Amino acid sequence: MIRFENIHKSYGHHEVLKGIDAEVEKGQVVCLIGASGSGKSTLLRCVNGLEDYQSGGIFVDEQKVDAHARSIHDIRTRVAMVFQRFNLFPHMTALENVMEGPVQVLRENKDEVRVRAEEHLRRVGLADKMDFYPSALSGGQQQRVAIARALAMRPEAILLDEPTSALDPEMVGEVLTVLRDLAEEHMTMLIVTHEIQFAREVANNVFFLDSGRIAEQGTAEEVLTRPQNERTQEFLRRVSHLM
Amino acid sequence: MSPLSERIQEYLPLLLTGLWRTVAVSLLALFLATALGLLWAMMRTSRNIWLERPARYIVEFLRGIPILVVLFYIYFVMPDMGIDLTAFQAGIIGLGLIYSCYIGETFRGGIEAVDRGQVEAAKSIGMRHGKMMRRIILPQAVRISLPPYGNNMVMLLKDSSQVSVISVAELTMQGKMLASSTFDNMTVFTMVAALYLCLTIPLNIVMRRVELKMGRSR
Ligand SMILES: Nc1ncnc2c1ncn2[C@@H]1O[C@H](COP(=O)(O)OP(=O)(O)O)[C@@H](O)[C@H]1O
Ligand SMILES: [Mg+2]
Numbered sequence: 001m002i003r004f005e006n007i008h009k010s011y012g013h014h015e016v017l018k019g020i021d022a023e024v025e026k027g028q029v030v031c032l033i034g035a036s037g038s039g040k041s042t043l044l045r046c047v048n049g050l051e052d053y054q055s056g057g058i059f060v061d062e063q064k065v066d067a068h069a070r071s072i073h074d075i076r077t078r079v080a081m082v083f084q085r086f087n088l089f090p091h092m093t094a095l096e097n098v099m100e101g102p103v104q105v106l107r108e109n110k111d112e113v114r115v116r117a118e119e120h121l122r123r124v125g126l127a128d129k130m131d132f133y134p135s136a137l138s139g140g141q142q143q144r145v146a147i148a149r150a151l152a153m154r155p156e157a158i159l160l161d162e163p164t165s166a167l168d169p170e171m172v173g174e175v176l177t178v179l180r181d182l183a184e185e186h187m188t189m190l191i192v193t194h195e196i197q198f199a200r201e202v203a204n205n206v207f208f209l210d211s212g213r214i215a216e217q218g219t220a221e222e223v224l225t226r227p228q229n230e231r232t233q234e235f236l237r238r239v240s241h242l243m
Numbered sequence: 244m245s246p247l248s249e250r251i252q253e254y255l256p257l258l259l260t261g262l263w264r265t266v267a268v269s270l271l272a273l274f275l276a277t278a279l280g281l282l283w284a285m286m287r288t289s290r291n292i293w294l295e296r297p298a299r300y301i302v303e304f305l306r307g308i309p310i311l312v313v314l315f316y317i318y319f320v321m322p323d324m325g326i327d328l329t330a331f332q333a334g335i336i337g338l339g340l341i342y343s344c345y346i347g348e349t350f351r352g353g354i355e356a357v358d359r360g361q362v363e364a365a366k367s368i369g370m371r372h373g374k375m376m377r378r379i380i381l382p383q384a385v386r387i388s389l390p391p392y393g394n395n396m397v398m399l400l401k402d403s404s405q406v407s408v409i410s411v412a413e414l415t416m417q418g419k420m421l422a423s424s425t426f427d428n429m430t431v432f433t434m435v436a437a438l439y440l441c442l443t444i445p446l447n448i449v450m451r452r453v454e455l456k457m458g459r460s461r
Contacts, residue, residue: 048366048367049366050363050366050367073369073370073371074369076366076367076368076369077368077369080367080368081363081367083360083363083364083367085360087358087360087361087363087364088364089361089364089365089379090383091382091383091386100368100378101368101369101370104370104374104378105368105369105370105374106369149368153368153369
C-alpha cells in the first residue's frame with residue numbers, strides 16, 4: 001500500500017533520511033518509533049508530499065509520490081494525515097471541519113456528507129460537540145475531530161504524527177481508544193508514536209528509525225519485546241524510564 | 244456678525260455637500276484599495292516570483308511617492324496620455340492606489356501570521372492553492388488584519404482631504420472656501436473638524452465592536 005524505496009532526503013547539506021526501505025501493507029498498522037530528530041516526521045510528510053525527497057521512490061499503490069506533480073492532490077485525498085498539534089480550522093465548527101474535505105475537495109453532495117460526518121463524529125465520541133468551534137474543545141476532543149476529519153475523506157491509509165504528544169496525560173487514553181478501534185477495523189495506519197505500550201497492542205509491524213536509517217523493523221513483538229539492535233534496546237530502555 | 248447659531252445654519256449646507264463628497268471619495272477609494280490590496284497580498288505571498296516581484300515593486304514604488312504627487316500625476320499627467328479623468332475620479336484612483344499599498348501590507352501580515360499548520364492541514368485534505376487561500380487562509384488572515392485595517396480606514400478618511408489639491412470640493416475644500424469668503428475661520432474650521440469626528444468616532448466604535456465579536460468566535 002505504501003512502499004519506500006531507498007529514500008534519501010536532505011535539508012541543505014544535512015541528510016535527514018539516509019536510504020529508507022520499508023513497506024506498509026494494506027490493513028496493517030505500523031508504528032514508527034525513534035528518538036527525537038531521527039527523521040520520523042520527515043518520513044511521514046514525504047508520503048503525502050508535504051516534503052519532497054531527493055532520490056528513491058515512495059509508492060502509494062504503485063503510484064509514485066512526487067510533491068511537485070499534479071498527482072499529489074489525488075494522493076493526498078487517498079492518504080489522510082493527523083497532526084501532532086491537530087491543526088483544525090479555527091473558523092469552522094467541528095462538523096464543518098469534518099465536512100470541508102469531502103464537500104470542497106471531493107465535491108460530494110453536502111447533505112450526504114453531513115450525515116456521514118455526523119456519524120464519524122459520533123463514533124469518536126463527539127455527538128454533543130458537533131457545533132462547537134475548536135477553541136471550545138479540549139486537546140483530546142480536537143484530536144478526535146481531526147481523526148474524524150481524516151476518516152471523512154474515506155482514505156485508503158492514515159498517517160499520524162505523534163497524535164497524542166501534545167495532549168495532557170488524562171486525554172491520551174481517549175485518543176488511543178479511537179485509534180485502537182480503527183486498528184481493529186484494519187484501517188491502514190502509519191503512526192509515529194512514543195506510546196510503546198500502545199504500539200505493542202495495535203501495531204502489526206514496528207519500524208525503529210535511528211538517525212535517518214531504519215535500524216530495525218519487524219513485528220511489534222520482535223522489535224519491542226526482543227529487539228536485536230543495540231540502538232533499539234537502548235532507545236526502549238530510555239523510553240520505558242519515562243513511563 | 245450674526246449670532247453663532249445663525250452662522251452655523253448658514254454654513255452647514257455647504258459643509259454637508261463637502262461631507263457627502265468626502266464620504267463618497269473615501270468609500271470608493273476604500274473599495275479600490277481593498278480589492279487591490281488583496282491582490283497585492285496574494286501576489287506577495289505566492290511562491291511564484293513572477294507574481295511576487297511585480298507586486299513588491301509596485302508597492303515599494305507607490306509608497307515612495309507623496310500622495311499629493313500621485314494625485315497631481317493622475318489628474319494632470321494622465322490626460323496627456325489620452326486618459327481624461329474628472330477630479331473626483333482621479334482623487335479616488337490616487338487615494339485608492341496609495342492605500343492599496345498599506346492595506347496590502349496589512350493583509351500580507353495577516354496571511355503570514357496564519358499558523359503554518361493550517362496550510363499543511365489544508366494541503367493534507369487535497370486542497371489546491373486557490374481554494375486553500377479562499378476557504379482556509381484568507382478568512383483567518385482577515386480576522387488578524389482587522390484591527391490594522393480599521394486604522395487604515397480612518398487614515399484614508401482623513402487623507403481624503405488631500406484630494407482638495409486637485410479641486411475636489413470635499414469637506415476640507417468647502418471649509419477653506421467658506422472661510423476665505425466669510426473670514427469666520429474659527430467657526431468654519433471647528434465645524435469641519437467636528438464633521439470629520441462625526442465620521443471617525445463612530446467608525447472607531449464599530450471597528451472595536453467587530454473586533455470583539457470576531458475575537459469571540461475563534
Ligand atoms: N524544515 C526543516 N529544515 C531544516 N531541517 C529540518 C527541517 N525539518 C526537520 N529538520 C531536521 O531534520 C531532522 C529530522 O527531523 P524530524 O523528521 O522532525 O524528526 P523527528 O520527527 O524524528 O523528531 C532533524 O535534525 C531536524 O532538525
Ligand atoms: Mg516529529
